[in-house]
Amino acid sequence: MEIIPGVHSIPAGSSPFMGFFAPNVYLVVGNEGALIDSGYGNQESVSSRLDYVSSFAGLRLAYILITHAHPDHLGGARKIKERTGAQIVLHSAEARAADVLADKLVEEGDVLTLDGASLEVLHTPGHSPGHVCFLLREKRILFSGDHVLGMGTTAMRPPEGDMAQYIDSLRKLLDYDIEMICPGHGPLITAPRRKLEELIQHRLDREQQVLNGLRRGKATVKELVAEIYPELDSRLYEAAQGQVLAHLLKLEREGKATPRESAGYTVK
Template identity: 35%
Template structure:
């Protein structure tokens, strides 16, 4: 069997099964992963893109079992749109992050927001729901998007980390909705938690999440340091900064890298360390 079989139930633990959508891309890695929680009445985490083949796959894996909740980490189009069809099919409520209607002009193929997302219930940070042998705790993790939410599963010491912490790459933080300060604070927040495994929206399960989160914080601080040093040399444009900072990066990913650089610059501006000039140029204070 292929390492990343599309549309196939892959058990990750006694309570968790993964089903991969067929939407692989440079931005989604092998595709969006939907996770099913439970052995009786299920919770479905991130139903995924509105693709008939993925809905058919979920129907096969659900196999007539009741669905108690459809949980959504955030409203990018590769995570939430299938929620409405799955709700119609199962009668389960859509629960999780708040809706978000603003547009994101970033370049990501998957990053346009699902403006049709209409949850039946929005969870607050720390709020819990209970099901058949499982508990889900909402963990607010804004940054990748302002409405991003992770979900803890205490029975498995697990966290469904959405796009906040992924098993293959760092998350893109794309202004105006993505916020680097919030993203860093959310990573710090996870360092204070006790989960031993993360199940991300993209990529393999993370078996040592604290080490990865510390590494992600260090990586972002390193990127910030690169930007500060470039600004110290004189006025900089983002495109030139990407070329200097991301040597060897796939050209298809450079627009996304530019969005993350912009997010860092906006955060530096908030802290009084950078200023946006005319024509997209930036300089140090």
């Protein structure tokens, strides 16, 4: 599906369960093409991307740009590379966690060009250490991976996930003139600044809930999850634990909470 001229969204598999969006894969077309993420590695998903790229007669796929090394974003990269010869591109901090070898390692501020399309690398750690977003400069479109989702909030799973870094990375994006965000899951975001501000405030509000719970004697992650998410779908319990733990670790580093000798945390 064409989003705007030169930017396309490609089907990349189905949702694993209700309420969770399947991964989005994007194709940027200049004289050459670049995929943003590769989706899952099963044959049906890979074929859908290859078929879409093949529909552009004579288009050479130059890059497979990976926002982070989770299987719903990296899983199809090796198979797509084998069929197209495209280079797999990862941030150097993410390459250590990847199960495929990157052809090109990138850092903050690097730019990949497709003759008429310039994609700038923005290092946005938080969801993972080497997570990056790609900014299509000419169109002011941000491909955000799992850093900003079309709906819902990004999962934090310490030690890989870091809440302080995540909030800092959200604030960093406020410095850019972004027209649209193409997220790794969920619908397009057409009011980027408002979305970023909402996500930052949501995290700060959740942090306050954690602090309030600690003050009421809810010391462990399990106790805090039960208080903050009283009607939680059981399929999301592990994700909720990660969110709460990420907040606790942030508060500990900031000197606002301290581990107890027995179990859990207390407010300083």
